[in-house]
Amino acid sequence: MFQQNEMTIEMGPQHPSTHGVLRLTLRIRGETVINVDPTVGYLHRGIEKIAENLMYTQFQPYTDRLDYISAPANNLAYVQTVEKLLGVDVTPRAKFIRVILAELARISSHLVWLATHGLDLGAMSMFLYCFRERELIMDLLELYCGSRLTTTCMEIGGVRGDISQEFIDKLNDFIKMFPDKIQDYETLLTKNRIWLKRTKGIGIVSAEQAINFGLTGPTLRGSGVKYDVRKAQPYAAYDQIDFEVPIGTVGDVYDRYLVRMEEMRQSTKIIRQALEKLPEGSVRVQDSRITRPDKALLATSMEALIQYCYLIMEGIIPPKGEVYSSVEGSKGELGFYIYSDGTSKPYRLKIRTPSFYNVGILPSMAKGAFLADMTAFIASIDIVLGEIDR
Amino acid sequence: MGNFLEKIFLLELFKGMGVVFKHVFIKPVTRMYPFEKPVLPNSSRGLHTLMRDADTGNERCVGCSLCVKICPSGVIHMVTSKGEMNQKRIDEYEIDISRCAFCGLCVDICPKSAIVMSDRFELAVYDRKNLSYNKNLLLKIGEVKQKESKEKGKDK
Numbered sequence: 222m223f224q225q226n227e228m229t230i231e232m233g234p235q236h237p238s239t240h241g242v243l244r245l246t247l248r249i250r251g252e253t254v255i256n257v258d259p260t261v262g263y264l265h266r267g268i269e270k271i272a273e274n275l276m277y278t279q280f281q282p283y284t285d286r287l288d289y290i291s292a293p294a295n296n297l298a299y300v301q302t303v304e305k306l307l308g309v310d311v312t313p314r315a316k317f318i319r320v321i322l323a324e325l326a327r328i329s330s331h332l333v334w335l336a337t338h339g340l341d342l343g344a345m346s347m348f349l350y351c352f353r354e355r356e357l358i359m360d361l362l363e364l365y366c367g368s369r370l371t372t373t374c375m376e377i378g379g380v381r382g383d384i385s386q387e388f389i390d391k392l393n394d395f396i397k398m399f400p401d402k403i404q405d406y407e408t409l410l411t412k413n414r415i416w417l418k419r420t421k422g423i424g425i426v427s428a429e430q431a432i433n434f435g436l437t438g439p440t441l442r443g444s445g446v447k448y449d450v451r452k453a454q455p456y457a458a459y460d461q462i463d464f465e466v467p468i469g470t471v472g473d474v475y476d477r478y479l480v481r482m483e484e485m486r487q488s489t490k491i492i493r494q495a496l497e498k499l500p501e502g503s504v505r506v507q508d509s510r511i512t513r514p515d516k517a518l519l520a521t522s523m524e525a526l527i528q529y530c531y532l533i534m535e536g537i538i539p540p541k542g543e544v545y546s547s548v549e550g551s552k553g554e555l556g557f558y559i560y561s562d563g564t565s566k567p568y569r570l571k572i573r574t575p576s577f578y579n580v581g582i583l584p585s586m587a588k589g590a591f592l593a594d595m596t597a598f599i600a601s602i603d604i605v606l607g608e609i610d611r
Numbered sequence: 612m613g614n615f616l617e618k619i620f621l622l623e624l625f626k627g628m629g630v631v632f633k634h635v636f637i638k639p640v641t642r643m644y645p646f647e648k649p650v651l652p653n654s655s656r657g658l659h660t661l662m663r664d665a666d667t668g669n670e671r672c673v674g675c676s677l678c679v680k681i682c683p684s685g686v687i688h689m690v691t692s693k694g695e696m697n698q699k700r701i702d703e704y705e706i707d708i709s710r711c712a713f714c715g716l717c718v719d720i721c722p723k724s725a726i727v728m729s730d731r732f733e734l735a736v737y738d739r740k741n742l743s744y745n746k747n748l749l750l751k752i753g754e755v756k757q758k759e760s761k762e763k764g765k766d767k
Contacts, residue, residue, distance in 0.1 A: 279683040282714035346631050353640055366715075367656035367728070373714045381719070382654075405630050412623040519722050526722075533677045533720055 226250050234263045238341045238596040241606030243580070249592055257587045257595075259580055264610040272570035276536035277303050277377060280570075285371035287555075287574060288608040290333050291326035293319075293362070294550040296375040301456060302546040302557040303377050306539045307511065315379040315504045316458040320495045321392070322365070322374055323457070323548070324488040328399070329358040330551035330603075331485050335406065338478070338600035342419045347409060354402050357395055364388050377537060378512055379505035389496065396489050396496075403485055411482075420475040424586045424598045427472060434585075435578040438553025439484060440602050443469035443477035450549035457548075462494050474601040481603075511537050536565030552576050552603055574608040651730040656715045658731040659706055660753035661746065662724065670750065671725035674699040678717035678726055686711045704746035708734055729756045 227250045234242040242263035248256040268287065272280045284299045285292040297319055304311065311319075332351040339347025359369040365388055366374040366381050374381050410416045426436070431444040441448060449466045451459045467483035469476030505512055513532050514525035541563040547556030553575025562568040579602045586598050617623065642649060651657070662671050674691040686707040694700030718728050729752060736742060744752075 275683055278716070279681065282683050282712050282716070285714075356640070363655055364652045365654070367652070367654040368713065368715070371712065371714070373716075408623075408630050409627045413627055414621075414623065513720070516722060516724070529722060530675070530677065533681055 227255065232595065234260075238337075239599055240337060240604055243599070243604065243606055243609075245583075245595070247592070247595070252591050252593070254587050254590050254592055254595065257584045259583055261577075261580065261606070261609045264606045266611065268611045269570055269572060272567055274566065276565045277539070277567070278537060280567075281376065282371065282373050285373055286607055287572065287611060288330070288550060288552065288576070288605045289370060290605060291330035291551045292370060292372045293322040293326040293374050294330075294548060294555060296373065297323050297457065298546070298548040298550065298555045298557050300375045300377050301548065302544060302559055303537070303539065305546045306542060306544045306559055306561055307377075307508075307537070309378060309506055309508055309511065311379050311506050312503050313458070313500045314383075314502045315506070317495045317499050318380045318384055318504060319375060319457045320459065320462065321384075321492055322362075322372075322380070324491050324495070325358050325361060327551040328485055328488050329355050331481050331488075332358075334481060334551075334600070334603045338597075338603075339410065341596040341600045342416070344410065344413075344416065347406065350402070350406065354399065361388065361391055361395065364391065376505075378508060379503075383504050392492065392496065396492050399489050400486060403482065403489075407482060411479075417475065419594075419597060420473070420478060420601075422471075422473055422475075423590060423594050424474045424601060425472050426582055426586060430585065431472065431582070434582045436553070436582060437575050437578065438550070438603075439477055439480045440553065440579050440582070442466065443480045443601075444472035445469055450547055450554050454547070456546070458495065458498075459491075461498065462491055464491050464494075474597050477601045538563070538565050547573065550575060552605065552608070553579060572611055574611065576604040576606075576608040580604050580609060651732070653730075655730045655732075656713045656718075656728045658708065658729050658734060658752065659711075659717070659726055659744070659749060660729045660756050661704070661749040662727055662753045662757065663750065665757070670701070671723045672701060672704070673723055673725070674701045675722065677720050677722065681716045681720050683714065683716065684710050684712050687717065701746065704749070705743055706749065707743045709739065709742040727753075727756075729753075 227248060230247050230249060232245040232247055233239040234244040239245065244260040244263065246258040246260065247254055268283050271283060281296060281299060284295040287295045332355040336348040336351035362372055362374070363369045365384060366372050426444050428444045428446050431441050431446060437448070445468050447466055447468050450456070452466055464487045467480050467487065469480050509528065514529050518525040519529060539561050541561055543558070543560045545556055545558045547554045554573065555575055556573035558571040558573065559567050560569040582602065583598060587595060590598070663669065664671050674689065676689055679687045679689050688703065688705040688707070689701065690703040691699050691701050715728060717726055731752065734742070
């Protein structure tokens with residue numbers, strides 16, 4: 222079975238550059254990889270099954286734990302799906318706040334990707350600089366909702382709370398400062414000959430291959446396919462915002478790097494526009510099926526008290542039906558499918574997580590490549606294992 | 612020609628080194644954590660507390676059990692009984708922090724704003740039993756929090 226000089230080695234599940242608990246069974250001949258077999262499931266928590274036993278409001282904290290480095294995007298995908306099921310349209314201000322939070326999540330996720338990508342290929346200072354800027358985003362999220370990582374920052378029918386003036390000031394400071402920082406990263410890497418040697422011309426994914434494997438997000442756009450859920454099916458307030466979708470040409474590791482770098486710039490642009498266009502008004506939709514009455518009303522109005530308790534004890538009850546809705550997360554198209562049987566709990570909830578589909582390209586990417594390039598491949602498809610295993 | 616010179620003189624590498632060297636003059640952002648505690652914003656979600664009414668000093672909690680119902684992990688345990696004057700009395704109130712997700716749903720829905728979250732985040736203990744906070748402990752933490760916020764001049 223084995224030819225001469227062939228051997229099988231295990232990479233992971235505990236390995237610093239597999240970005241989590243991904244296990245790869247590598248068949249190598251000398252330094253050349255013949256076959257890769259990814260094994261997932263080491264972080265399986267049964268989140269889809271948990272959803273069937275929880276009310277719609279209660280499930281939201283669990284969505285944070287899918288792609289744990291860009292939690293607001295997951296929250297958005299979930300609440301948006303439930304809203305679609307209910308047929309509710311949120312207020313304009315809530316839509317813009319959602320855009321701001323989702324883009325902050327995208328920047329923070331891309332920063333973690335750049336940091337670990339750099340670290341995997343030997344650029345140690347990238348790690349330090351990226352995490353320094355990410356810390357500012359974490360501080361912003363903490364200021365907004367009280368938590369840094371597992372934010373739970375949205376709720377069905379709006380967002381958790383209004384943004385304060387302090388938040389807006391800090392965010393303005395951040396988006397003013399951030400483009401210079403991206404420039405610094407690019408000075409360090411983009412033309413660096415060591416970086417080019419490690420990334421250019423390896424891990425090539427053709428456009429056709431990318432579509433066939435169901436890739437989404439920067440991994441797909443690096444191959445030159447212009448598909449972005451924000452443009453294809455605009456959600457939240459993305460239809461009122463002007464931004465560009467960067468695409469690559471060849472589809473190698475370097476192209477995916479360039480696409481993500483440009484995406485961070487575009488995200489900054491989106492946040493700036495969203496802050497300028499931020500409309501006044503309520504952040505919560507007024508709908509008796511989902512919105513709890515104001516707490517101040519409870520002392521005086523019996524009806525409000527009854528409705529308040531009813532909404533918590535019985536939960537939000539959507540009509541029968543099935544619905545799918547997706548957002549452009551930092552890794553790709555993140556979609557939720559809900560089958561409702563008209564009770565307060567979903568009958569079935571399926572999550573279409575981008576990382577799960579993106580990791581499928583790894584074997585065809587790695588065939589014939591060098592073992593040392595494996596870390597570059599894994600980093601360039603930017604996977605999060607919490608999302609793959611669910 | 613310019614491209615050729617760039618290649619020979621390793622221009623891009625020196626530019627990159629310049630960026631790194633710049634950081635010698637920038638003040639470090641590192642916080643000396645255990646010695647230097649971070650100042651968390653008012654909204655931060657840390658350990659739960661139970662609040663007392665500012666005027667009367669009674670517990671704000673009325674035992675409606677909504678927090679028990681909404682908690683996704685089911686960490687809140689509550690036992691109530693009928694007390695004097697037909698009022699609901701809370702016999703037991705316990706939060707098992709070891710399973711808590713700190714999502715803050717209980718705080719959001721509490722109709723009396725009795726349960727709030729403090730900025731306490733160092734919750735490590737030596738014994739697992741100590742991770743379960745009972746009513747008296749939660750009230751005591753609440754008193755500390757109320758005192759602190761009074762000193763700061765911003766009642767939450």
